[in-house]
Amino acid sequence: MVSRRGFLAGGAAAAASGAVGIAAGAAGASLAAEADLETFAASRQAEFYGPHQSGIELDIQAVTNMVAFDIKESVTKADMLRWMRLLTDDIARLTAGEPVLADPAPELAIGAARFTAYVGFGPSLFSKLGLEAQMPEGFAELPAFGVDQLQERYSAGDVLIHIAADDPVVLAHGTRGLVRDSMPFASVRWVQPGFAHSPGMIPAGLTHRNLMGQVDGTANPELGSSDFDSVVWINDGPEWIKGGTLLVFRRIAMQLDTWDQLGTPSKEEVIGRKLSNGAPLTGERETDVPDLGARHPNGLLVIPEFAHIRRAAPQESGERIFRRPFSYDNGMNERGSMDVGLLWTAYQRDISKQYLPIQRRLEQLDLLNQWTVPIGSAVFAIPGGVQGSELLAEALFS
Amino acid sequence: MRKISLLFLTIPLLLTGCASTGGVVAEDLWVKSSEMSMQGGMTAVYGTLTNNTQQDVVLVGGETEIAGVVEVHEMTMIGGEMKMQEIDGGLTIPAGMSIVLEPGGNHLMLMMLTDDLEAGEEISVTFDFDGAEDITVDGIVAKPAEGGDEDYHSGEMEMDN
Numbered sequence: 001m002v003s004r005r006g007f008l009a010g011g012a013a014a015a016a017s018g019a020v021g022i023a024a025g026a027a028g029a030s031l032a033a034e035a036d037l038e039t040f041a042a043s044r045q046a047e048f049y050g051p052h053q054s055g056i057e058l059d060i061q062a063v064t065n066m067v068a069f070d071i072k073e074s075v076t077k078a079d080m081l082r083w084m085r086l087l088t089d090d091i092a093r094l095t096a097g098e099p100v101l102a103d104p105a106p107e108l109a110i111g112a113a114r115f116t117a118y119v120g121f122g123p124s125l126f127s128k129l130g131l132e133a134q135m136p137e138g139f140a141e142l143p144a145f146g147v148d149q150l151q152e153r154y155s156a157g158d159v160l161i162h163i164a165a166d167d168p169v170v171l172a173h174g175t176r177g178l179v180r181d182s183m184p185f186a187s188v189r190w191v192q193p194g195f196a197h198s199p200g201m202i203p204a205g206l207t208h209r210n211l212m213g214q215v216d217g218t219a220n221p222e223l224g225s226s227d228f229d230s231v232v233w234i235n236d237g238p239e240w241i242k243g244g245t246l247l248v249f250r251r252i253a254m255q256l257d258t259w260d261q262l263g264t265p266s267k268e269e270v271i272g273r274k275l276s277n278g279a280p281l282t283g284e285r286e287t288d289v290p291d292l293g294a295r296h297p298n299g300l301l302v303i304p305e306f307a308h309i310r311r312a313a314p315q316e317s318g319e320r321i322f323r324r325p326f327s328y329d330n331g332m333n334e335r336g337s338m339d340v341g342l343l344w345t346a347y348q349r350d351i352s353k354q355y356l357p358i359q360r361r362l363e364q365l366d367l368l369n370q371w372t373v374p375i376g377s378a379v380f381a382i383p384g385g386v387q388g389s390e391l392l393a394e395a396l397f398s
Numbered sequence: 399m400r401k402i403s404l405l406f407l408t409i410p411l412l413l414t415g416c417a418s419t420g421g422v423v424a425e426d427l428w429v430k431s432s433e434m435s436m437q438g439g440m441t442a443v444y445g446t447l448t449n450n451t452q453q454d455v456v457l458v459g460g461e462t463e464i465a466g467v468v469e470v471h472e473m474t475m476i477g478g479e480m481k482m483q484e485i486d487g488g489l490t491i492p493a494g495m496s497i498v499l500e501p502g503g504n505h506l507m508l509m510m511l512t513d514d515l516e517a518g519e520e521i522s523v524t525f526d527f528d529g530a531e532d533i534t535v536d537g538i539v540a541k542p543a544e545g546g547d548e549d550y551h552s553g554e555m556e557m558d559n
């Protein structure tokens with residue numbers, strides 16, 4: 001049993017970077033020496049410092065918590081900056097696999113496990129703080145859509161902290177630290193947990209599957225590409241949003257009971273892609289480009305008029321988004337119907353020019369709407385990354 | 399009745415970095431922001447102090463703009479309850495060792511606060527040592543934490559922190 005109350009060898013203390021990290025790190029190091037416990041999943045680290053916040057341009061992690069807050073009535077810009085000071089330090093430490101300062105359970109910092117957390121701000125925050133002039137271009141509350149069945153408990157919010165990691169314990173521990181440091185400033189409006197595959201489950205770079213069974217994410221801009229930069233990262237406008245992006249979050253329920261009544265060919269026509277490997281119905285491999293003009297010998301379109309990818313494909317250049325949806329599983333009712341779906345996220349430079357025209361088309365026609373229902377919705381502007389000794393969103397709140 | 403457990407770690411020497419540079423090094427300092435850390439109230443500073451000298455060093459007190467009184471405190475059992483009280487003669491950091499100041503344990507007590515100390519604010523604190531140079535640390539951030547278990551014991555005066 002390691003007591004943190006007493007003395008620690010000076011050398012070890014000087015080497016480790018956290019007071020609590022000393023004890024936890026030292027104990028971890030000696031354990032690891034005994035039994036090589038540093039697994040690949042534990043040791044993989046995301047990058048905190050850089051032009052962008054982390055957890056967006058990154059292969060999706062295993063588990064996530066999206067936590068939305070409403071600020072307390074008296075909160076000012078100066079208070080927001082104090083909150084951001086705490087979060088900046090916390091997220092930097094957690095991303096490195098270290099406990100936060102004043103962590104009551106530092107022993108839970110068992111590895112970085114690609115922990116990430118980014119912070120975003122809803123339109124309501126800008127109006128509460130009188131910061132409307134700082135709103136980025138193309139950022140506003142979404143209009144109501146015909147398909148919506150939105151619930152308050154999954155929607156809106158002044159501030160978002162979107163946390164993710166490859167391990168549920170690391171996620172829970174990090175979430176606790178970030179929420180603890182948020183409580184002087186805000187109350188929790190909602191928290192929405194989600195998941196994707198565990199690390200090692202599918203080869204790196206391969207597209208994940210959602211709970212409908214579909215390969216989901218194929219047409220996304222490639223991570224690390226200049227295409228990604230031009231779809232996602234903002235490079236003009238107010239200083240604080242440079243290097244940032246705009247998030248559309250939709251909680252979309254899947255009606256799996258009726259979906260599962262469809263045969264494979266029907267399911268594939270709904271999307272326009274094969275269930276087996278995500279290839280378009282006009283191709284063989286996932287990477288094949290869909291041929292939207294191709295017809296069957298009988299004259300019918302191979303990728304039907306109502307197919308999701310036909311409707312979602314850009315009509316004007318620039319109508320593209322980066323999707324990074326986690327699944328959610330919120331239990332089931334007494335008849336065994338599962339309450340599942342997507343924490344669907346789309347990142348872009350301009351919501352009005354990128355997400356909105358796509359959603360308008362899907363609202364008018366998309367057979368997938370028969371089995372998917374948006375029940376939560378929110379938009380957040382995500383400030384650029386942190387470099388050196390800067391604070392998150394420092395330019396917005398100082 | 400101060401409990402100190404010694405911890406001898408078998409960390410390879412190459413991990414030790416700059417352990418031999420002189421003086422006392424403070425790391426991961428933070429100060430508690432709570433419902434008690436209002437003007438006239440109290441709080442405490444926590445973190446790790448490492449004695450990189452060849453002799454024992456004693457933490458005897460400190461100064462900070464935000465507090466009228468700074469004392470070195472320990473937690474101790476008095477009448478079946480954990481209370482905090484000033485450590486007679488200060489807190490010894492043996493040569494080459496570190497001490498951890500933490501909630502529920504030893505801490506640098508700040509009393510008679512001259513201003514409210516709110517979460518996310520930063521303060522500057524000077525640590526006074528016998529046997530080593532005093533050190534001043536800027537940017538010690540106030541972390542929100544519960545008032546805690548530190549019942550103050552000092553003869554006539556009893557307060558919570």
Ligand code: HEM
Pocket residue numbers: 210212214215216217218219220250252253254271273308309312313314321342344355358359362372
């Ligand atoms: C539960 C809801 C949804 C499911 C299950 C779903 C599923 C899919 C699948 C399987 C694909 C094909 C593979 C891929 O490129 O990722 C796809 C493509 C796409 N989806 Fe969705 N989707 C959903 C909602 C939405 C929404 C709400 C939007 C936008 C408003 C959207 C926009 C897109 C776009 C832009 C593509 C790429 C189209 C292209 O090929 O250019 N999806 N989706």
Ligand SMILES: [Cu+2]
Pocket residue numbers: 442471472482483505507548
């Ligand atoms: Cu005390």
